[in-house]
Amino acid sequence: MKELIRELNQQQREAVLYFDSPLLILAGAGSGKTRVITYKIAYMIEELGFEPERILAVTFTNKAANEMKERLEGLLKREVPVWVMTFHSFCVRLLRAHSVRLGYKPNFVIFDSDDKKRLIKEIIKDLNLDPDLYSPSTIASVISNVKNGTYSLDSMNLYYENIGQIFELYNKRLKESNALDFDDLLICGRDLLAQEDLKRRYSDYFRYVLIDEYQDTNRIQYEIALSLTKEKGNICVVGDEDQCIYTWRGANIENILSFERDFPNAKVIKLEKNYRCSGTILKAANAVIANNRKRKGKTLFTENPDGEPIRLFAAESDVEESQFISSTIKQFLKKGVKPSDIAVFYRTNAQSRILEDALRKEGIAYQIVGGVKFYERKEIKDVIAYLRVALFDSDVVSLLRILNVPKRGLGDAAEKKLKEILKVEKGNLKALEKLAESVSSARQRKAVEDLIEIIRAIREKIPTLPPYDLIKFITTVSGYKEYLQKEYREDWESRYENIEELGNTIQDFAEREKLEGEELYVEFLSTITLSSDQDEMEEGEKVTLMTVHASKGLEFPVVFIAGLEEGIFPHVRSLDSADGVEEERRLFYVAVTRAKKLLSLSYAKRRRFFGTYKSSQKSRFLDEIPSHLIKEVKKKERSGQPALQKTSSTSDKKPKIVFHKKFGKGVVKRVEGSGDNAKVTAFFANYGEKTVIMKFLKVLA
DNA sequence: GTGGTCAATGTTTTT
DNA sequence: CATTGACCAC
Numbered sequence: 001m002k003e004l005i006r007e008l009n010q011q012q013r014e015a016v017l018y019f020d021s022p023l024l025i026l027a028g029a030g031s032g033k034t035r036v037i038t039y040k041i042a043y044m045i046e047e048l049g050f051e052p053e054r055i056l057a058v059t060f061t062n063k064a065a066n067e068m069k070e071r072l073e074g075l076l077k078r079e080v081p082v083w084v085m086t087f088h089s090f091c092v093r094l095l096r097a098h099s100v101r102l103g104y105k106p107n108f109v110i111f112d113s114d115d116k117k118r119l120i121k122e123i124i125k126d127l128n129l130d131p132d133l134y135s136p137s138t139i140a141s142v143i144s145n146v147k148n149g150t151y152s153l154d155s156m157n158l159y160y161e162n163i164g165q166i167f168e169l170y171n172k173r174l175k176e177s178n179a180l181d182f183d184d185l186l187i188c189g190r191d192l193l194a195q196e197d198l199k200r201r202y203s204d205y206f207r208y209v210l211i212d213e214y215q216d217t218n219r220i221q222y223e224i225a226l227s228l229t230k231e232k233g234n235i236c237v238v239g240d241e242d243q244c245i246y247t248w249r250g251a252n253i254e255n256i257l258s259f260e261r262d263f264p265n266a267k268v269i270k271l272e273k274n275y276r277c278s279g280t281i282l283k284a285a286n287a288v289i290a291n292n293r294k295r296k297g298k299t300l301f302t303e304n305p306d307g308e309p310i311r312l313f314a315a316e317s318d319v320e321e322s323q324f325i326s327s328t329i330k331q332f333l334k335k336g337v338k339p340s341d342i343a344v345f346y347r348t349n350a351q352s353r354i355l356e357d358a359l360r361k362e363g364i365a366y367q368i369v370g371g372v373k374f375y376e377r378k379e380i381k382d383v384i385a386y387l388r389v390a391l392f393d394s395d396v397v398s399l400l401r402i403l404n405v406p407k408r409g410l411g412d413a414a415e416k417k418l419k420e421i422l423k424v425e426k427g428n429l430k431a432l433e434k435l436a437e438s439v440s441s442a443r444q445r446k447a448v449e450d451l452i453e454i455i456r457a458i459r460e461k462i463p464t465l466p467p468y469d470l471i472k473f474i475t476t477v478s479g480y481k482e483y484l485q486k487e488y489r490e491d492w493e494s495r496y497e498n499i500e501e502l503g504n505t506i507q508d509f510a511e512r513e514k515l516e517g518e519e520l521y522v523e524f525l526s527t528i529t530l531s532s533d534q535d536e537m538e539e540g541e542k543v544t545l546m547t548v549h550a551s552k553g554l555e556f557p558v559v560f561i562a563g564l565e566e567g568i569f570p571h572v573r574s575l576d577s578a579d580g581v582e583e584e585r586r587l588f589y590v591a592v593t594r595a596k597k598l599l600s601l602s603y604a605k606r607r608r609f610f611g612t613y614k615s616s617q618k619s620r621f622l623d624e625i626p627s628h629l630i631k632e633v634k635k636k637e638r639s640g641q642p643a644l645q646k647t648s649s650t651s652d653k654k655p656k657i658v659f660h661k662k663f664g665k666g667v668v669k670r671v672e673g674s675g676d677n678a679k680v681t682a683f684f685a686n687y688g689e690k691t692v693i694m695k696f697l698k699v700l701a
Numbered sequence: 702g703t704g705g706t707c708a709a710t711g712t713t714t715t716t
Numbered sequence: 717c718a719t720t721g722a723c724c725a726c
Contacts, residue, residue, distance in 0.1 A: 060716085061716080062716095086716070088716055089716095112716095113716095182715090182716055183716095245714075246714080246715080246716090248715090249714085249715065249716075347713070347714080348712065348713055348714075349712085349713080349714085350712055370715085373715095407703085409702085409703065409704090410703090411703045411704075412702075412703080413703085414702085414703095440702080441702090444702090529716090531716090532715075532716065547714065547715095548714080549715070550714090550715090568713095571713055571714080573713060587714080609712085610710090610711075610712085
């Protein structure tokens with residue numbers, strides 16, 4: 001341990017060894033803050049005799065938590081039961097023990113944003129409000145902002161006349177469903193710790209609390225931390241105001257200022273030496289962020305060599321940009337760069353598709369982090385809804401979701417009746433029984449009774465069947481498998497595979513956590529709704545594609561940032577306020593500082609939006625980088641290839657032989673349409689006749 | 702009353 | 717371009 005600490009620079013060492021008062025570490029990008037935190041924890045355990053289970057370390061994502069734990073265990077060469085988790089997970093843990101105090105049963109459900117929107121949609125309908133004025137996603141974010149204290153309900157009342165009513169009803173329905181949304185988790189956690197005995201108990205229990213990514217905590221999270229440590233001042237927070245990119249979710253840079261106010265004797269240590277980036281990259285990052293006015297001010301320096309200039313490519317179109325990126329990646333791979341050392345970042349998820357197409361055409365293995373998350377896929381959510389209905393008799397949102405999926409002849413009218421019944425009859429099964437009696441036809445009656453049977457059957461199997469079999473059972477007993485086959489003729493198999501994957505995941509989870517039966521599923525469900533994009537990242541030899549937000553906390557030797565255009569990055573929705581642009585700039589700063597050795601920036605002069613091309617201008621952020629750091633990549637120098645093939649793989653002539661990643665070689669029988677989206681029907685030796693979109697095919701002849 | 706088909710319509714970022 | 721809503725035939 002002592003030798004390890006000797007490796008640290010002076011500031012890092014001081015941060016590890018300091019325990020005299022509350023500690024605020026302002027850690028610039030790539031300054032080794034994760035190292036500092038892990039060493040600090042290790043030092044506490046090894047040298048100061050702290051009991052690991054009485055240390056709480058809060059991270060931003062579960063992935064970061066796992067990594068920190070792994071590093072710690074690598075350092076100490078044994079299992080270390082430190083509480084490493086996100087604020088949300090921490091609150092869930094508190095709530096499982098004490099939820100009754102706040103009027104929730106301990107087996108509560110967590111509503112994800114999809115559940116939340118569904119519920120809001122119901123409420124808007126029930127209140128007869130105009131869905132154009134009250135779009136579920138807008139209302140969802142308003143509710144969130146009110147809950148986490150960004151806006152007051154009254155101030156929102158100006159824009160949304162009925163918001164008070166919606167807000168109240170939303171919370172009422174949630175509570176009746178024994179459900180909490182993301183914001184509730186934090187609020188309830190805070191409220192529990194506001195109770196004198198619990199505050200006493202937990203603040204006595206935890207001997208030290210550390211918070212990573214402090215700049216992205218919101219007020220409520222801060223209050224949680226405060227109630228655990230206010231008295232003893234046994235707290236260390238690590239953050240960088242220049243990397244605060246979640247203000248729209250209630251993150252508050254003010255927390256950094258509040259910290260010094262609430263803990264007047266706080267010690268501040270700055271980590272300004274960057275170990276990650278090349279000199280050139282760091283200079284660019286510093287120059288960009290200097291344009292922000294709202295910052296405490298810190299200047300990073302590095303001893304790393306300047307390295308290669310930053311590349312800039314001005315593409316004529318979005319297609320050309322993605323071709324540039326994929327062909328450059330291909331060159332790198334040829335030169336021996338590992339795919340896992342390369343990442344492509346973009347501002348919005350919608351940009352990923354075109355990049356994917358280009359990489360696929362070059363035959364480059366890639367993974368996308370984020371986008372539509374695994375657990376948000378329709379088929380997964382449907383199956384989980386069955387599970388939830390079987391587990392939680394109060395989960396109305398899930399019941400409504402499966403009422404007519406698969407189609408069983410219970411449409412709008414039946415749904416309305418059910419909702420009427422639910423107003424007086426609490427409990428899904430009871431309500432369904434009543435529905436069976438009040439429904440119009442014998443056919444519908446049978447349908448409802450069948451549904452009740454399905455739910456009962458699942459419920460019965462929960463304690464006995466292994467998880468994989470239970471999931472399989474759900475898909476058969478509910479007729480969901482046939483539904484997929486009928487509804488998704490083309491790709492039902494991959495969807496069904498996803499469901500099987502879900503079964504496997506639960507099985508693994510059960511073995512890892514040594515849980516079974518109801519407890520297993522309740523635990524699993526809360527874990528997956530709190531899982532972040534990064535949690536899904538795979539190890540392996542693949543190029544990584546993700547949004548800039550998802551890249552937070554990561555690093556790659558080679559980084560591409562695509563779509564550096566006004567309106568995209570900075571995003572249009574941020575342009576009307578100075579604060580908005582500053583947040584975009586911090587976001588760009590985060591993106592740039594992920595790169596260790598090589599950074600490639602690009603933009604497109606024309607970009608396709610919904611179907612039509614729109615011309616765009618290069619991002620202001622590009623002009624903020626000193627030009628001597630940049631080398632513009634000219635088209636003709638690119639990859640030594642002749643100018644671009646105008647329409648990629650599709651030629652005017654009809655293809656005869658094609659190649660598909662999974663199906664292999666195929667003989668073309670028919671082509672409908674033209675270009676990338678042409679439908680090609682071909683005969684494949686091992687798979688028979690298949691119809692595939694052109695862009696998934698390579699033309700061989 | 703339900704389910705299939707057609708048209709319109711909408712894209713920030715996420716625990 | 718892909719999902720969601722409105723409309724009409726069963």
